[in-house]
Amino acid sequence: MEVFKGSFTQQEPIPEAAIAAALRVMQSGRLHRYNTVPGEVAEAALLEEEFAAATGARYCLAVASGGYALACALRAVGVQPGDRVLTNAFTLAPVPGAIASLGAVPVFVGVTEGLVIDLDDLAAKADQARVLMLSHMRGHICDMAALMRLCDARGVTVIEDCAHTMGASWAGRQSGRWGAMGCYSTQTYKHMNSGEGGLLISDDPGLMARAVLLSGSYMLYDRHRAAPPPEAFAALRLVTPNVSGRMDNLRAAILRPQLQDLARQCARWNERYHVVEAGLDQTPGLTLIARPEAEGFVASSFQFLLLDWQPAAIRAVLSRCAARGVELKWFGAPDPVGFTSRYDSWTYAPSAPMPASDRVLNGILDMRLPLTFSLEDCAQIARIIRAEVSAVYQGDLSAPEGGARGD
Numbered sequence: 001m002e003v004f005k006g007s008f009t010q011q012e013p014i015p016e017a018a019i020a021a022a023l024r025v026m027q028s029g030r031l032h033r034y035n036t037v038p039g040e041v042a043e044a045a046l047l048e049e050e051f052a053a054a055t056g057a058r059y060c061l062a063v064a065s066g067g068y069a070l071a072c073a074l075r076a077v078g079v080q081p082g083d084r085v086l087t088n089a090f091t092l093a094p095v096p097g098a099i100a101s102l103g104a105v106p107v108f109v110g111v112t113e114g115l116v117i118d119l120d121d122l123a124a125k126a127d128q129a130r131v132l133m134l135s136h137m138r139g140h141i142c143d144m145a146a147l148m149r150l151c152d153a154r155g156v157t158v159i160e161d162c163a164h165t166m167g168a169s170w171a172g173r174q175s176g177r178w179g180a181m182g183c184y185s186t187q188t189y190k191h192m193n194s195g196e197g198g199l200l201i202s203d204d205p206g207l208m209a210r211a212v213l214l215s216g217s218y219m220l221y222d223r224h225r226a227a228p229p230p231e232a233f234a235a236l237r238l239v240t241p242n243v244s245g246r247m248d249n250l251r252a253a254i255l256r257p258q259l260q261d262l263a264r265q266c267a268r269w270n271e272r273y274h275v276v277e278a279g280l281d282q283t284p285g286l287t288l289i290a291r292p293e294a295e296g297f298v299a300s301s302f303q304f305l306l307l308d309w310q311p312a313a314i315r316a317v318l319s320r321c322a323a324r325g326v327e328l329k330w331f332g333a334p335d336p337v338g339f340t341s342r343y344d345s346w347t348y349a350p351s352a353p354m355p356a357s358d359r360v361l362n363g364i365l366d367m368r369l370p371l372t373f374s375l376e377d378c379a380q381i382a383r384i385i386r387a388e389v390s391a392v393y394q395g396d397l398s399a400p401e402g403g404a405r406g407d
């Protein structure tokens with residue numbers, strides 16, 4: 001019986017060019033983004049310029065984390081304490097957390113079997129808020145043209161959480177370029193790794209001027225290279241609070257070489273994804289996630305569904321896979337484990353039950369696909385999952401829980 005030996009949390013090392021750039025920043029001692037000598041352009045400002053160019057956005061701001069980028073975007077679009085903000089029922093805790101950090105109240109929108117936001121549920125709830133914090137959770141992208149039509153018609157401003165879609169697109173337009181602002185994370189488990197970090201993009205000069213001031217630019221915003229012109233700051237500079245959350249030059253230096261390599265890395269993630277997907281195809285009881293033609297996804301993780309399975313049977317799959325070195329996370333556990341919380345776990349934000357979404361959430365299995373895995377590793381992981389899902393589904397269990405089917 002084969003056992004997988006790799007680590008699901010082991011990312012690749014920081015590239016040599018990034019280490020060299022980091023050393024140069026440390027040798028200079030000028031880690032703060034506004035600590036420059038005459039004629040010097042800070043690494044943070046260069047990163048913003050390069051990320052704006054890479055996404056096609058007019059403006060970019062580097063910040064302390066993805067969660068900071070989300071809260072900063074919410075402040076920039078004018079969300080006030082007590083306001084309601086639409087967001088996904090299936091996302092990660094920092095998303096509703098960013099909304100709650102402003103004293104605003106998340107309104108959760110359901111999830112489909114494609115693991116994207118349910119546009120019918122969004123249409124039903126659109127009157128409750130004027131902002132949607134849209135999370136492209138685990139890199140699954142909804143029909144963005146339809147979503148934008150709906151939100152534009154209802155006067156809902158869209159902020160995109162692109163923590164899992166850096167480098168991805170819908171119908172050829174980059175994720176993060178559909179809404180008013182796009183937010184990215186450069187935390188270790190995302191598509192570029194600076195430990196912690198975030199990026200914010202927009203084409204709107206007023207929103208970006210506010211974001212730059214919010215991030216803690218003092219009156220030094222003219223040192224940015226991907227920020228709006230000084231006129232955009234004139235009416236805002238004295239009325240916008242400083243909610244300090246800048247990125248430093250050390251992180252920016254680590255990220256710039258990674259940005260140059262992003263497309264190649266995205267292709268490598270997708271190679272791994274396709275190997276796992278092919279290995280799990282036609283496994284009885286297991287539902288693969290359909291990936292629409294228009295979705296230019298970047299699959300740094302893999303999800304599948306065990307729809308309508310008894311919890312005990314899913315637990316049997318988890319423990320049997322774990323015994324063979326394959327770490328699956330389950331979004332259906334009644335109590336959150338690790339990062340697998342869901343809308344009804346966030347009890348600071350009241351929510352009504354969503355039975356159709358609960359059916360999906362109860363069946364979501366999730367795993368990371370770090371680039372330290374070889375294609376053969378991915379094939380082996382798929383063989384193990386396939387064998388254990390099949391064994392449990394067919395009721396061929398040494399464990400006492402019994403068969404899988406919910407009937």
Ligand SMILES: *Cc1c(COP(=O)(O)O)cnc(C)c1O
Nearest residue numbers: 065066067092094161163185187
């Ligand atoms: C990681 C993540 C965030 C927050 O990013 P941090 O940089 O960790 O603050 C937000 N949304 C999603 C979906 C994430 O996975």
